[in-house]
């Protein structure tokens with residue numbers, strides 16, 4: 793069993809939003825690894841970061857991605873940092889991986905100061921700039937399809953992808 797599409801990209805790229813719309817368009821289920829992690833941990837992601845720390849979150853994330861890649865055949869969204877793990881990048885080989893790219897300005901305006909992303913809680917613009925610079929090569933490495941999302945609606949992006957998949 794293998795997902796129809798796996799979404800990667802930075803926080804605010806629209807993985808959860810576009811992934812949900814694409815799953816609807818294809819008539820398949822949607823799953824978000826962040827939600828799987830919260831179910832396993834029994835608490836929201838910010839609380840995992842506070843109580844156990846990022847390393848523990850990343851361990852849960854590696855396990856959740858490995859599980860979903862072999863047990864789920866709908867549309868799957870990863871968290872933005874999942875591709876930091878070399879073993880996760882290796883597991884993605886052979887899958888249909890959609891990289892939603894986003895420039896700093898759109899990413900910042902989309903995530904704003906909203907809660908739920910502990911890494912961005914303090915200084916979203918500076919942190920996002922760092923994350924984008926660090927991760928862009930990794931997203932490009934695992935991607936089989938890349939879609940630039942700046943200035944486009946989630947509906948428009950999902951429609952384009954539904955036509956390609």
Ligand SMILES: Nc1ncnc2c1ncn2[C@@H]1O[C@H](COP(=O)(O)OP(=O)(O)O)[C@@H](O)[C@H]1O
Pocket residue numbers: 801802803804805806807808809810869872902903941944945946949
């Ligand atoms: N293409 C887009 N244009 C404008 N806003 C978007 C777009 N994609 C997502 N958003 C908004 O940005 C925020 C983050 O989207 P989300 O799907 O949670 O991103 P991710 O899962 O990649 O972090 C949400 O408020 C969502 O409605």
Ligand SMILES: O=C(O)C1=C[C@@H](OP(=O)(O)O)[C@@H](O)[C@H](O)C1
Pocket residue numbers: 801802803804807808826837870871872873874908909910911
């Ligand atoms: O970029 C990251 O390291 C993270 C992104 C989040 O997911 P989204 O990319 O869906 O916001 C979530 O997994 C966690 O807060 C860590």
Ligand SMILES: [Mg+2]
Pocket residue numbers: 807808824826869870871
């Ligand atoms: Mg998300």
